[in-house]
Amino acid sequence: MSSELETGGFPFRGDYQENRPVFTLGYHDSKREQPLSELQYGYLLNQDASELMALHHFKSRVFKVVSDHLATLKANGEKGTSEATANRADPILLPLTPEDTGMFPSQAVNTYVAYTSPWIDLCSNDPVIANISRQVLNLEINYASWCGVKSIIITGPGRDASKDGGSQGIAQYSRAVQEALTIAPAITILIHIAMYREPTVGTQVETLSSLNGEDASKSSGEDIDIFTTWDSWHQIRSVCKYNPRLLVALKMPRVVPEKDLQNRWFCEPLHYLTFGPEVFQKNKIGYPSLTKSHQEVIFAYMRLKNAPWLLLCDVGPDVRHITEDGKDENASLTEADFPSLEEAHKPAFRVSTESNVHCDYLRWLERQQPPFSALETPILTNFQDWLQSPLQPLSDNLESATYEVFENDAIKYDQYELAIAEALKEWSELKLPTSKPGVVVMAVAGSGRGPIVTKAIKAAESTGVKVEVWAVEKNPNAYVYLLRQNAQKWGGKVNVIKTDMRAWKGPLISDSPETGPVYGKVDILISELLGSFGDNELSPECLDGIQHVLAKPHGISIPQSYTAHLSPIATPKLYTDISARAQTDSNAYDTPWVVSLFSLDYVAQKVPGHPRFQQAWEFSHPIPDSTLEAIAARRSGGVVGGTGGSMAGAAGANDHNSRFCHLTFVARTRGVAHGLAGYFESTLYELKAGPNKGRKTEISIHPERIDAKSKDMVSWFPIFFPLKQPLYFPADTELEVSMWRQTDDTKVWYEWLVEAWTWVGPSTRVKVASSELCSSRKLACLM
Known part of the structure; x- marks a missing residue:
């Protein structure tokens, strides 16, 4: 042949x-x-x-x-x-x-x-x-x-x-x-x-x-x-x-x-x-x-x-x-x-x-x-099962081409525009006080090349709500582009600031020799910091760092919350590729890879009480005042002890962003697991009052819910947490997944463990296999 x-x-x-x-x-x-x-x-x-x-x-x-x-x-x-x-x-x-x-x-x-x-x-x-x-x-x-x-x-x-x-x-x-x-x-x-x-x-x-x-x-x-x-x-x-x-x-x-x-x-x-x-x-x-x-x-x-x-x-x-x-x-x-x-x-x-x-x-x-289909273009098909290292937007400045890829996803930005419009409309209907008389102050933290700034302006125009828009961006190259956009596209309506969002003191109200600079607050804080696992690009740490500019008590964060989800999978192709990389890269098995998962088998079945995809944890914004007070106390040295960062020699000021989950999946047929597939969902905005109270504007890459929440969205591929050795298990096995989000105040990493248990009696289980404790600490995301 x-x-x-x-x-x-x-x-x-x-x-x-x-x-x-x-x-x-x-x-x-x-x-x-x-x-x-x-x-x-x-x-x-x-x-x-x-x-x-x-x-x-x-x-x-x-x-x-x-x-x-x-x-x-x-x-x-x-x-x-x-x-x-x-x-x-x-x-x-x-x-x-x-x-x-x-x-x-x-x-x-x-x-x-x-x-x-x-x-x-x-x-x-x-x-x-x-x-x-x-x-x-x-x-x-x-x-x-x-x-x-x-x-x-x-x-x-x-x-x-x-x-x-x-x-x-x-x-x-x-x-x-x-x-x-x-x-x-x-x-x-x-x-x-x-x-x-x-x-x-x-x-x-x-x-x-x-x-x-x-x-x-x-x-x-x-x-x-x-x-x-x-x-x-x-x-x-x-x-x-x-x-x-x-x-x-x-x-x-x-x-x-x-x-x-x-x-x-x-x-x-x-x-x-x-x-x-x-x-x-x-x-x-x-x-x-x-x-x-x-x-x-x-x-x-x-x-x-x-x-x-x-x-x-x-x-x-x-x-x-x-x-x-x-x-x-x-x-x-x-x-x-x-x-x-x-x-x-x-x-x-x-x-x-x-x-x-x-x-x-x-x-x-x-x-x-x-x-x-629209999602089977040659470009997207070429990304099938192709390993990519996660972005580190805090420590690295993204290239223009990277921003351009994200901006091609109309679904995501339409959802953001809808969420901003819902928030503005409800703010107006509830007659909530604003941080600046007569206008709702909005800030886009991490503006990139400005697509969400454009959507924020459109949302204000569609709702008839007067707004003041601030665009905050640390990337010096993207900052230049934002200035150009403001001059040519936004008509000078946007205040463009070059700084790390965590260092921004808020909208500048006045600056005189007598009083010095006076900073105001933001009513709606909009960010586009989510990663494939929700929090893996340090959205929690970034938003905690800028929360001080958010007006109380009515200030809104878009997104309001996001959840991470897991499922064990068989993916021989990825394991083969990672094994090849491991010949020259000692961290290949420890890397949470971003990948368009396609050649895979979800080894767990959906049974009562044990879904095929299970929630690992959740983050919500803004965080409570009590948490902010605890952070301040740790940074000042007023609190010593605990776990996480404090045990690693740090103050432990980011310990509130550590997480742990223990999930049980059911595998009816025997098989092999090569790692864990990770996904996220996010509530951009949820209505607080009125006949539609509780209605959410959401985005999702959850395989069972993406069509209902953000069909055809392609901005995010799933994340893959590999195992160092394939884990073979018999039929009727319970796969138990333990995962940690760890931090030491300077970086964030994940650790994961998969165990296979089978029943040998009405009340007795035996462990038939276990992975090593895997850790991405050597490749941690820098804060």
Whole structure:
């Protein structure tokens, strides 16, 4: 199969190519041993084809070696062993010969996806067969690498660890794959494995195990646990340490399983979805088709940034009848059937023959996909599962391009405008006193390039409330831009101040030699300091530092409150990426990463009393006067002791912003957790009176509530708290998450711990797994 060809797969018509995911199709013919001729390859130029590594000659040679050796052992009353020195050494296979393989170095070989011999049994409990199988695999992998092959498929294990004593076999298989990755450091290895092992579906391939009466390929026909093949895959990739060159070729089943298993495979490194003839059904007019459930799975998986290719196995066009002299034994062909290279690159080109009915169906299915949504633009899609370090806006000055990205989110700023308008309108209706006669004084703390200043002015105009607007910004470059905006866009209505918001003394009322500067108060304090976890960009510390300018008792903070939420997730891709970074970055596992989570599985289920997403903590503004008094007392040295910052040698003035939560999640199915997904919600403003009292203007990235509160908002990606080691847990496990927000008065960091508990009696639990205590202290946000 040609891998990553520019022309690979079936092309699209221009009218929908940019609006739907592209299907890239390929073929695997298990009966074809000889490699494609150039003519045959040209026939499939836009359709890709796999290449079997070894021919029947090699199979016969290996079978004879094994059969003769087993017969000799039996005749002498001996057995093969891997636990001691055998009386008779296992055979050593000779290298491949020209009669054993049809693959040789060529210009096209690096476009092939090779397929190893499916008749080996790396899982065999017979040490002789396991040894010979591993030798065959190593010979083929090594030779494919020498030829220049870039990708190779290995038939998945014939048994699973949780069934029929298969743990030994899976251990052997995993070790063999790990060895293969070492032998060929430039080859990508794909494990061809079933989504689940269907009771009535077995392989027809005769394996080496048939020589000793052991046949792992036969299905028992009984009901099975649908997670066993995923268990096997998890063991393989764990032994291989999440090697980025180890991918999945996932066999689609005849019957689509429950969503939990679909989601589990969704987050794995899928490179192919494979379709055998048993998966297709015939429609009313006799053409192949897939069930609605199959279509939904394909549509979901094709939304991945690196969408899997669709591999037709033993279905589709048969090119074996095309002879070397260009004649088709079954039909006469014309020049139109064979494209030039230039034509093959054109999107409108397609090969159409009667034998392509499966391909035609998949082309049709391709056009039935829902179009890309407004949130699936190429820019946003490219951010899928891409690790980003959190911003440190207090210690760093953001670039203009960063501000520009945020400003493209109309939803967020519309919600801010609505919240400001609600606050102004209610202030006017309640006839509340203002800090300056005749006007409501508003300040935007951390104005950036001024988008919220613009919204504040619009809100005042729409409500008819007279306002005085102050824009406070510490970034000297953004300050210059704000001055320009004030001159060109705001008509000089805004008072622009360059300072850290915590050092601002308030609106300047007067300044004379006699009295010196006199500062007023602010009625509405607006800020845009929220991070992916709500508080992770130090919004609490910033707003505490500027609260002294807020008028009492009616002063309003927008936002008024925000909450942080957590859920344990499986995300092998992120764990693989972080593991790679850890080779050069010792803090990779300790970093709370901002990431557009997509290839993930929420491992916890929603059950009564235990939601899938749970609130960790909350911050509200303004903070009570009693808290302000306690802060002042600590800073003055009047209070000593306590925890947090005071125990770290500091005054403990920020201890009121420390937090702790202990959450219990329920996992009904077994799985693995790679970390915690973090989200936030914020109440920008809540009406205090009137018939709509309690109505809130909110923003949210909570997966279950974002559509109701701020649909299509994209300013914030979730945050990901990684675990240093994947945490595997059995079915019906309670995952307990402990998290701390820590501070020492100069910085803020997080610590997190995940434990897995399972019930062994009506009132007894045992711990089956636990993560390390993870900490981001070395990467703490500086205050």
